[in-house]
Each structure stands twice: as C-alpha cells, then as structure tokens.
Amino acid sequence: MNSTSAPEPAQPTERIPAAERREQILAAASRVFGERGYSGATTDQVARVAGISQPYVVRMFGTKENLFLEVLARALDRLVTSFRQIIQEPREAGPAATELLASRLGAAYVDLIEDRGILLSLMQAFISGHNPVIGAKARAGFLEIYRMLRDEAGFPPDTIREFLADGMLFNTLLAIRLPDIFHEDPAAAELMRCTFRGKLDVVLDATAAESTDADAAPAPPAAGHVDAAKDDK
Amino acid sequence: MNSTSAPEPAQPTERIPAAERREQILAAASRVFGERGYSGATTDQVARVAGISQPYVVRMFGTKENLFLEVLARALDRLVTSFRQIIQEPREAGPAATELLASRLGAAYVDLIEDRGILLSLMQAFISGHNPVIGAKARAGFLEIYRMLRDEAGFPPDTIREFLADGMLFNTLLAIRLPDIFHEDPAAAELMRCTFRGKLDVVLDATAAESTDADAAPAPPAAGHVDAAKDDK
DNA sequence: AGTTGTTGTAATCGAATGATTACAAGATCC
DNA sequence: GGATCTTGTAATCATTCGATTACAACAACT
Numbered sequence: 001m002n003s004t005s006a007p008e009p010a011q012p013t014e015r016i017p018a019a020e021r022r023e024q025i026l027a028a029a030s031r032v033f034g035e036r037g038y039s040g041a042t043t044d045q046v047a048r049v050a051g052i053s054q055p056y057v058v059r060m061f062g063t064k065e066n067l068f069l070e071v072l073a074r075a076l077d078r079l080v081t082s083f084r085q086i087i088q089e090p091r092e093a094g095p096a097a098t099e100l101l102a103s104r105l106g107a108a109y110v111d112l113i114e115d116r117g118i119l120l121s122l123m124q125a126f127i128s129g130h131n132p133v134i135g136a137k138a139r140a141g142f143l144e145i146y147r148m149l150r151d152e153a154g155f156p157p158d159t160i161r162e163f164l165a166d167g168m169l170f171n172t173l174l175a176i177r178l179p180d181i182f183h184e185d186p187a188a189a190e191l192m193r194c195t196f197r198g199k200l201d202v203v204l205d206a207t208a209a210e211s212t213d214a215d216a217a218p219a220p221p222a223a224g225h226v227d228a229a230k231d232d233k
Numbered sequence: 234m235n236s237t238s239a240p241e242p243a244q245p246t247e248r249i250p251a252a253e254r255r256e257q258i259l260a261a262a263s264r265v266f267g268e269r270g271y272s273g274a275t276t277d278q279v280a281r282v283a284g285i286s287q288p289y290v291v292r293m294f295g296t297k298e299n300l301f302l303e304v305l306a307r308a309l310d311r312l313v314t315s316f317r318q319i320i321q322e323p324r325e326a327g328p329a330a331t332e333l334l335a336s337r338l339g340a341a342y343v344d345l346i347e348d349r350g351i352l353l354s355l356m357q358a359f360i361s362g363h364n365p366v367i368g369a370k371a372r373a374g375f376l377e378i379y380r381m382l383r384d385e386a387g388f389p390p391d392t393i394r395e396f397l398a399d400g401m402l403f404n405t406l407l408a409i410r411l412p413d414i415f416h417e418d419p420a421a422a423e424l425m426r427c428t429f430r431g432k433l434d435v436v437l438d439a440t441a442a443e444s445t446d447a448d449a450a451p452a453p454p455a456a457g458h459v460d461a462a463k464d465d466k
Numbered sequence: 467a468g469t470t471g472t473t474g475t476a477a478t479c480g481a482a483t484g485a486t487t488a489c490a491a492g493a494t495c496c
Numbered sequence: 497g498g499a500t501c502t503t504g505t506a507a508t509c510a511t512t513c514g515a516t517t518a519c520a521a522c523a524a525c526t
Contacts, residue, residue, distance in 0.1 A: 002483070002507095015492065015503060035363040040272035042483060053505050058485060127360050129410030130268040138409050143420045150420070157427040164424075165398035168405045176371050177362030187376045187383070191397075194390040235477095235513070248473060248522070275513060286475050291515060 002044050002054050013052055018060070025050045025057055027117070029071045031212045034120025038068050038128055045214035069137060072125045075118045076141045080148065082108050087152050101153055102163055109167055110199040113174070113206045123171040169195060179207040235277050235287050236451070246285055251293070258283045258290055260350070262304045264445045267353025271301050271361055278447035302370060305358045308351045309374045313381065315341050320385050334386055335396055342400055343432040346407070346439045356404040402428060412440040 028050035032041045043064050047054040061067040086104050091097065112118050126142060129135040149155045149163060173179075173195060181188050182204060196203050261283035265274045276297050280287040294300040319337050324330065345351050359375060362368040382388045382396060406412075406428060414421050415437060429436050 012491090013504065018503070021503080037270055037272060037360065039270060040361075043485090044483075054483090055485080055487095055506085056504060059504095064484065123360065123405075126405050127270065127356065127408045128273075129408050129413075135410055139411060139414060139421070142409055142411070143418060143424075146424055147420050150423075157423060161402070161424070161427045162398075165395075165402035168401040169394070169398035171405075172356075172359050172401045175360045175362050176375055177368055178372060178375070180362075181372060185372075185376060187379050188372070190383075190390060191376075191379055191394070194394045245521085246474065251473070254473080276515090277513075287513090288476085288515080288517095289474060292474095297514065 003048060021050075021052070021056075022060060025052070025060060025067075026071060026074055027115075029057075029067055030075065030115075030117030030121045032117075032214050033068055033071055033124055034117035035212055035214075037124045038065075038131070038134060041214075043067070048216075049212055049214050065133065068125075068134060071117075071121050072134070072137055072141065075122045075125075076144065078112060078115060078118055079109075079122070080144065082112060083145075083148060084152065087148075098155060098159055102155070102159060105149075105153070106163070106166065107199065110170065110196070110202060113203060116206070116210060116212075119171055120175055123168075123175055126171075166195075174203075174207070177207075179204055236281060254283075254285070254289075255293060258285070258293060258300075259304060259307055260348075262290075262300055263308065263348075263350030263354045265350075265447050266301055266304055266357055267350035268445060268447075270357045271298075271364070271367060274447075276300070281449075281451045282445055282447050284451055298366065301358075301367060304350075304354050305367070305370055305374065308355045308358075309377065311345060311348060311351055312342075312355070313377065315345060316378075316381060317385065320381075331388060331392055335388070335392060338382075338386070339396065339399065340432065343403065343429070343435060346436060349439070349443060349445075352404055353408055356401075356408055359404075399428075407436075407440070410440075412437055 025046065029041075029046045032046045032049055035041075036045070043057045044054040046067070047057045050057065057067070058064065061070060083105055086108050087101070089104075091101065094100075109119075122141075125134060125138040128138060146160060146164070149160045150157075155163065173192065178188050178192060182192060183189070192203070193200060258279065262274075262279045265279045265282055268274070269278070276290045277287040279300070280290045283290065290300070291297065294303060316338055319341050320334070322337075324334065327333075342352075355374075358367060358371040361371060379393060379397070382393045383390075388396065406425065411421050411425060415425060416422070425436070426433060
C-alpha cells in the first residue's frame with residue numbers, strides 16, 4: 001500500500017533544492033533501513049519519514065537498491081571521516097599509545113549513534129553478504145575499515161580483531177534493541193553496563209529518543225521549535 | 234511467483250511422516266532465512282530447498298513468521314545444548330580454568346557452522362529487534378545465553394562480554410561472506426586468519442560447501458549416493 | 467471393499483510494493 | 497508574460513508473495 005493515511009499533510013510540502021531533499025531522504029532511509037533491513041523496508045516508509053511522496057523517493061534514486069547503496073556509502077563515509085579525524089589528532093607516543101587510540105576510536109564509534117541509523121544501516125549491510133551487489137559493497141567497506149585500522153592507526157592484528165569484535169557486539173546489542181529493556185531485565189542491564197561503560201547514558205538517551213514510526217502519519221514539515229505551539233502566520 | 238520452474242521433478246515427492254518433513258523444512262528454512270533474512274526470504278524458496286511445494290510449507294507452520302520463530306527456537310536449542318554439554322564436562326580447576334572453558338565453548342560455537350544456517354539464522358534474528366514478536370524472542374534468547382555463561386559457566390562479566398563480542402564478529406564475518414574472498418583479498422585473509430585461528434580450515438570448508446541456490450530448480454529427492462550415476466531401476 | 471486420516475499439490479486470490487506515467491505548481495530566465 | 501526547468505504529487509501498473517481452497521494419492525483400519 002503506497003501511503004494509505006491521507007496523502008501528505010494539509011500544508012503542501014515545502015519546496016527545497018534537490019540536493020537538500022536528497023540528504024533528507026538519505027537520513028530518513030538510514031533510519032528505516034537500519035531498523036527493518038534492506039528487504040524489510042519499503043520506499044513508502046522512507047518517503048513518509050522524509051515527509052514526501054513515494055514516487056519522489058524512487059525517482060531521486062532510481063531504484064530501492066540504489067538508495068540502499070547510497071545509504072551504505074554515506075554511512076561508511078561518516079565512519080571513515082570520524083575515525084580519520086581522530087587518528088590524525090596529535091598524540092604523544094608511549095607504551096599504551098595503541099590502547100589509548102583504540103579507546104578514543106571506540107568512543108567516536110559510539111558517538112555515531114547520534115546520527116540515527118548510520119550504525120544500524122551499516123550492520124544491515126554487513127548482514128546482506130548474500131546479495132551480489134550489496135554484499136560486494138559491504139565487504140569492500142568492511143575491509144576499508146580494517147585497512148584503515150591497520151595502516152593508518154597502526155594497530156596490530158589482534159588489536160584490530162578485538163576492536164572490530166567490540167564494534168560488532170555493540171551493533172548487535174543496538175539492533176536487537178537491548179536498550180529497550182534496560183529497566184526490565186537485570187541481565188540486560190548488566191551486559192549493557194559492561195559493554196557500554198561510560199557511554200551507557202549516551203546510548204540510553206539516543207535509543208530512547210528514537211522511534212521512527214514509519215507506519216504512522218507522514219512526518220510534519222518540522223517547525224523550527226517544537227514548543228511554542230502558536231501557529232506562525 | 235510461486236515456483237515458476239516446473240512444479241516438482243519428474244518423480245512425485247517421496248511420502249514421509251510429518252515429523253520428519255517438519256525437520257527437513259526447518260533445516261531448509263534455517264539456510265534460507267540465514268542467507269536472506271526474515272523479510273528477504275520467501276516461503277517458496279524454503280519450499281524449493283526442502284523439495285516440496287510452497288503451500289505445504291505454510292500449512293505445516295501456519296505463517297512465515299511462525300516458521301521463522303521455530304527456526305530461531307531450534308537454533309537457540311542447538312546452541313544451548315552444545316554449550317551446556319561442554320560446561321558439564323568434567324574439568325580440573327586451575328588458574329586458567331575460565332580461559333580454557335571459554336576457548337572450548339568458542340570452538341563448539343564455530344563447529345555449529347556445520348549445521349548450515351543455524352548461526353546465520355540466529356544473527357538474522359538478533360538484527361530483527363525492531364519486529365515486535367521476533368525481536369522479543371531474539372532478546373530473550375540472547376539473554377538466555379548471557380545467563381548461561383554467567384550462572385552455569387561462571388564467567389565474570391568481562392569474560393562474557395569478550396566471548397560474546399568474538400561471537401558477534403564471527404557471525405558478522407560469516408554473514409558478510411568474507412570467506413568467499415579469502416583467496417582474492419589479502420586483508421580479508423589476514424583478518425580471517427586472526428579471527429578464526431585454528432578453525433580457519435573448518436570455516437573455509439563449511440562455507441565453500443554452501444551455496445543453497447534457493448532460486449534454482451527444486452531440490453532432487455536426494456539419492457543415497459551422489460556417485461554411481463547408474464539409473465537405479 | 468469401503469471409510470477415514472495423512473501427506474501432498476495445483477490453482478488462485480488478495481494485499482503489498484517498486485516502479486512508471488502523466489500532470490501540476492513554482493522558479494527562473496529572456 | 498511566456499517558455500522552460502525544477503520540484504513535487506496522484507493515479508496506476510505489474511509483479512511478487514503469503515495465504516487459502518479444493519482436490520488427489522496413498523496408507524491404515526475395520
């Protein structure tokens with residue numbers, strides 16, 4: 001069903017340049033794909049979250065597959081940019097230099113949770129290795145991270161393995177939505193405290209603020225402020 | 234399209250007891266769901282891999298969702314059974330007792346790769362946290378593993394975290410199909426050597442033998458031997 | 467032999483969904 | 497102020513897919 005619930009709100013959609021709209025769609029698609037996976041997501045859900053019509057989404061990106069590929073590329077770019085920035089920061093050499101850098105990169109990784117969908121879309125792509133085109137891009141992206149940790153960060157293989165393992169556990173806990181039951185299940189809380197450490201509150205805040213609700217009514221045109229319920233105009 | 238390519242082979246499907254057929258379907262579904270995820274897989278693909286018709290699959294399990302839930306339950310059962318067996322094995326106490334047990338459990342985990350689809354189906358379920366019913370079962374299952382490692386294996390929290398992290402990295406490398414490019418990409422080979430260690434050959438063998446091909450013709454009635462191309466009868 | 471239960475398929479239905487087409491309302495430019 | 501480009505939608509199509517229905521073949525039991 002292509003958008004049952006009333007075609008677009010009362011206000012006709014704001015007219016904005018294509019480049020900007022494109023980024024809006026990518027952000028929306030990151031969240032939707034991150035939650036439901038490539039096959040589970042629909043272009044109509046992406047459209048509703050982005051606040052536009054379904055045909056516009058597919059015309060802007062050609063196909064759903066291509067949209068996913070661009071979401072993946074965008075996510076990888078954010079990750080690589082964030083890591084590279086930290087690696088290039090000046091830092092004193094020392095015996096625990098590698099561990100320090102690893103912990104900084106780990107913190108930066110967790111902070112990517114703010115840009116909702118990035119980490120989950122990445123994980124959804126990693127899980128899609130069976131798909132010939134998506135799988136190939138996912139493998140290439142994963143190995144790009146690996147090589148960056150090896151060649152630019154200078155990590156030894158075992159440090160890389162450990163770092164990636166922690167990252168994949170982090171992704172999995174997010175994807176399985178463990179934060180949702182933090183207050184209900186003691187074992188869940190225990191595991192999350194141990195995994196997220198100092199970043200626990202960041203994760204809980206970010207995941208609590210989520211709830212994309214791609215099923216619900218189309219996204220409102222997003223006023224400047226949420227408060228001040230006065231109707232402007 | 235519900236099975237385009239010729240409805241069932243020349244030989245009419247062998248008639249076997251429902252319980253046995255049920256297990257066949259679950260095994261087929263584990264492979265298909267493991268490769269394509271819950272949304273990406275179709276009941277018709279499962280049917281073809283199982284060598285039966287699509288309506289039979291859904292009548293046996295009611296719904297696709299229910300089939301996935303049973304695949305998940307079966308996978309969890311295999312995992313828990315395997316772990317519990319090792320935990321209960323007699324072992325001498327010592328300073329490195331925890332590390333030894335962890336490495337045995339890790340080896341057992343990798344060995345589950347033999348029963349194709351188990352590990353990937355588990356991972357696909359973990360990634361489906363957004364789905365209300367599948368997500369709930371996935372969380373419960375994940376926490377069951379956690380509690381087993383804590384209460385039955387007696388692992389301290391950090392050992393559990395490390396163990397789970399290695400497991401999630403392992404799952405991810407399988408799901409992204411890194412073994413497929415072991416011989417093509419040096420970085421991929423490096424990472425896999427470091428991650429799989431002594432189990433590298435087991436993984437490479439198991440993944441090479443795969444290729445479910447749910448798209449191709451329906452599975453033949455599986456003769457006793459593959460060789461001896463003489464037509465029996 | 468006839469009845470009944472089990473194991474299976476062919477045919478088909480209806481909903482969902484990616485994609486296409488046709489069209490409209492603003493911008494922009496001369 | 498008209499032509500043209502950009503930004504957007506409504507309507508609709510074709511396909512896919514889970515599910516349902518109706519039926520057939522075989523087994524088992526009296």
